[in-house]
Amino acid sequence: MALKIAVLVKEVPDAAVQKKIDPATGRIDRSGEKNLNPYDTHAIECAVQLKEGTEVEVEEIIAVTMGPESAVRALHKAVSLGADRSIHLSDDALAGSDVQATGYALAKVLESESPDLVLLGQQSDDGESYTVGSVVADYLKAPSLSQVIKLDVVDGGLRLERQAEYGYDTLQIPFPAVVSVGDAINEPRYPSLKAIMGAKKKPLETKSATDAGIDTGMVGTEGSKVRCGDFHAPAAKAAGQIIEDEDTNETVEKIVAWLDERKLI
Amino acid sequence: MADVLVYVLHNGGAFNKNSLGAVSEAAARAAEIGGSAHAAVLGGEELTDELVGSLGAYGATKVFRAKGTAGLAAPVVDFLDAVIEQHGHRYAIFGGGLLGFEIGGGLAARRSAGLTSEVTEVKAEGGELVAHRPILGDSQISVSHYRGDLGIIIGRINAFEVRQSGSGAAEIVDVDVAYQDFSNAAELIIRGEQRGEAVDIEGANVLVAVGRGFGSAENLSLADALAGAFGGNTAVAATRAVVDAGWAAYASQIGQTGKTVAPKLYLAAGISGAIQHKVGMQSSENIVAINKDANAPIFEFSDLGIVGDLNKILPKLTDAIKAKKG
Numbered sequence: 017m018a019l020k021i022a023v024l025v026k027e028v029p030d031a032a033v034q035k036k037i038d039p040a041t042g043r044i045d046r047s048g049e050k051n052l053n054p055y056d057t058h059a060i061e062c063a064v065q066l067k068e069g070t071e072v073e074v075e076e077i078i079a080v081t082m083g084p085e086s087a088v089r090a091l092h093k094a095v096s097l098g099a100d101r102s103i104h105l106s107d108d109a110l111a112g113s114d115v116q117a118t119g120y121a122l123a124k125v126l127e128s129e130s131p132d133l134v135l136l137g138q139q140s141d142d143g144e145s146y147t148v149g150s151v152v153a154d155y156l157k158a159p160s161l162s163q164v165i166k167l168d169v170v171d172g173g174l175r176l177e178r179q180a181e182y183g184y185d186t187l188q189i190p191f192p193a194v195v196s197v198g199d200a201i202n203e204p205r206y207p208s209l210k211a212i213m214g215a216k217k218k219p220l221e222t223k224s225a226t227d228a229g230i231d232t233g234m235v236g237t238e239g240s241k242v243r244c245g246d247f248h249a250p251a252a253k254a255a256g257q258i259i260e261d262e263d264t265n266e267t268v269e270k271i272v273a274w275l276d277e278r279k280l281i
Numbered sequence: 282m283a284d285v286l287v288y289v290l291h292n293g294g295a296f297n298k299n300s301l302g303a304v305s306e307a308a309a310r311a312a313e314i315g316g317s318a319h320a321a322v323l324g325g326e327e328l329t330d331e332l333v334g335s336l337g338a339y340g341a342t343k344v345f346r347a348k349g350t351a352g353l354a355a356p357v358v359d360f361l362d363a364v365i366e367q368h369g370h371r372y373a374i375f376g377g378g379l380l381g382f383e384i385g386g387g388l389a390a391r392r393s394a395g396l397t398s399e400v401t402e403v404k405a406e407g408g409e410l411v412a413h414r415p416i417l418g419d420s421q422i423s424v425s426h427y428r429g430d431l432g433i434i435i436g437r438i439n440a441f442e443v444r445q446s447g448s449g450a451a452e453i454v455d456v457d458v459a460y461q462d463f464s465n466a467a468e469l470i471i472r473g474e475q476r477g478e479a480v481d482i483e484g485a486n487v488l489v490a491v492g493r494g495f496g497s498a499e500n501l502s503l504a505d506a507l508a509g510a511f512g513g514n515t516a517v518a519a520t521r522a523v524v525d526a527g528w529a530a531y532a533s534q535i536g537q538t539g540k541t542v543a544p545k546l547y548l549a550a551g552i553s554g555a556i557q558h559k560v561g562m563q564s565s566e567n568i569v570a571i572n573k574d575a576n577a578p579i580f581e582f583s584d585l586g587i588v589g590d591l592n593k594i595l596p597k598l599t600d601a602i603k604a605k606k607g
């Protein structure tokens with residue numbers, strides 16, 4: 017058995033950038049600095065560790081993204097972290113897709129590659145729907161689990177552990193499978209300078225919606241079943257007091273006084 | 282028809298509190314759009330007529346019951362798909378939790394439906410339901426309007442209050458589900474393992490909460506010492522990052538897949554304040570946070586925030602509290 021692994025990655029606004037909504041389009045304002053979704057680096061690391069390990073042979077790791085032109089940078093980053101090649105699904109017809117439409121479109125791309133294992137991050141830093149993996153899996157008719165923090169190849173399938181509502185679950189699933197990994201699964205490595213330089217030379221295929229066999233009536237703003245709008249600020253909570261710790265003795269005195277005033281000691 | 286279907290999670294013969302909250306919410310909202318709330322449960326012999334019928338008290342008029350393995354998402358997707366196919370529910374609501382994400386996602390694909398995660402409020406507007414969800418680190422609320430036959434609403438943990446509104450037992454409808462091959466492909470070998478010792482964080486007055494910022498299991502002794510200085514009914518609680526790393530017991534975890542707490546004092550060190558943690562502690566009376574990153578989200582909901590290194594602050598704070606207590 018040699019595994020073909022696909023990792024779904026997304027380009028998101030950099031964590032240091034203040035994220036905002038563009039009131040005109042109702043979508044996240046993507047004009048600022050962008051980066052590979054940090055949660056996806058755990059999925060790539062998971063694939064690379066399987067490839068480096070001895071449990072199973074890994075034939076190749078393919079990074080797949082759906083997003084605007086700029087999203088190639090997320091693919092370059094994914095390749096610098098260990099993917100062998102990448103696929104960029106990019107088409108104006110896809111803009112404004114909701115979670116279900118996004119999962120459908122990604123599943124169409126994956127269908128043509130038939131990977132044994134599809135890996136995802138636990139959440140996208142901007143969309144935070146936590147559900148793209150489950151949508152993709154149902155379209156692919158593959159077993160799926162999310163929040164996985166331990167993954168091993170056992171008995172020709174995967175032995176997985178994850179924390180669910182009542183404690184830790186241990187599960188076994190066959191290939192092909194769709195797995196979203198939790199951020200506790202590993203400590204992603206930093207790419208080497210050589211890997212960063214070489215990333216642009218690795219094969220990158222750009223696909224339009226038609227190339228991928230996507231029914232354009234099912235994607236984009238028009239094909240999506242959720243319309244987000246009426247953005248407003250939540251009820252504000254009074255801002256708390258902030259102390260910058262410069263002289264720790266003084267800081268501690270202030271904390272104790274604060275606690276004492278509220279009869280908490 | 283504008284009926285609302287709710288999946289109710291259960292374990293060990295008891296229903297999940299967030300699922301019961303979702304039933305209550307569905308009953309209240311369905312009434313506003315001229316429909317009824319129905320529940321769906323999947324499991325084995327533990328789902329007795331008496332237990333299942335008791336969902337009527339929360340406002341479900343009907344409960345669909347199927348046989349299958351509880352604790353997995355895919356069989357529930359087949360089940361809900363069949364029920365909706367037959368009865369044409371307009372909305373499906375899930376309480377918070379992991380299975381809600383997994384089942385909701387699967388169902389969205391199966392029925393080409395719109396989905397909203399982390400919903401904190403559902404409202405009836407012109408005969409339809411809309412879902413309010415906080416976005417961008419809870420700095421904005423976005424409102425989802427649904428198109429198509431089915432709208433899927435996945436609640437944030439503790440968003441829907443459990444209310445006993447119904448009268449009497451619900452009607453029970455047994456459903457024979459034709460499972461797809463892949464739906465039963467996952468084997469649940471162990472469910473709900475409690476890792477680590479039993480600790481009570483729900484009954485504590487003071488919680489010292491620890492996060493990944495401690496760097497190692499050994500370093501948690503700083504938190505133990507501080508808890509010791511407070512004395513009395515004080516316990517050490519943790520984030521999931523710390524529990525997943527094996528530094529602290531699962532029973533001490535606060536948050537979405539952990540406990541919900543509301544102590545008099547919650548004092549966090551080395552915790553970023555992720556939404557999934559916040560939902561489990563935001564009702565605490567006094568919130569104090571120590572974090573070396575001035576931009577950590579936890580400062581947005583702290584009453585007192587200290588920007589600094591916990592390794593420097595905690596030992597001195599422990600001594601100062603001891604001294605104060607004499």
Ligand SMILES: Cc1cc2nc3c(=O)[nH]c(=O)nc-3n(C[C@H](O)[C@H](O)[C@H](O)COP(=O)(O)OP(=O)(O)OC[C@H]3O[C@@H](n4cnc5c(N)ncnc54)[C@H](O)[C@@H]3O)c2cc1C
Pocket residue numbers: 138139146163199378379491492493494495519520521522523534535536537538539540550551552553554555556557558561571572573574577589590591592
């Ligand atoms: C479906 C789902 C369910 C989840 N359920 C839960 C849950 O129940 N409970 C939960 O807690 N999380 C849960 N999470 C995970 C959650 O998203 C976060 O990953 C987690 O809460 C982060 O834990 P943390 O704050 O300890 O770690 P981090 O986010 O890594 O934060 C560590 C913080 O420590 C600070 N720090 C580092 N060194 C120091 C120092 N020397 N002094 C002071 N500060 C320092 C850093 O600045 C940082 O802010 C869930 C996630 C998902 C997707």
Ligand SMILES: Nc1ncnc2c1ncn2[C@@H]1O[C@H](COP(=O)(O)O)[C@@H](O)[C@H]1O
Pocket residue numbers: 024025026053055056059080081082083118122135136137138139140141143144145146147148149
């Ligand atoms: N546009 C996209 N292209 C590729 N992968 C995606 C995309 N959106 C989400 N994902 C994957 O789905 C995971 C969960 O995202 P979300 O459901 O948006 O929280 C991410 O960590 C990615 O692995």
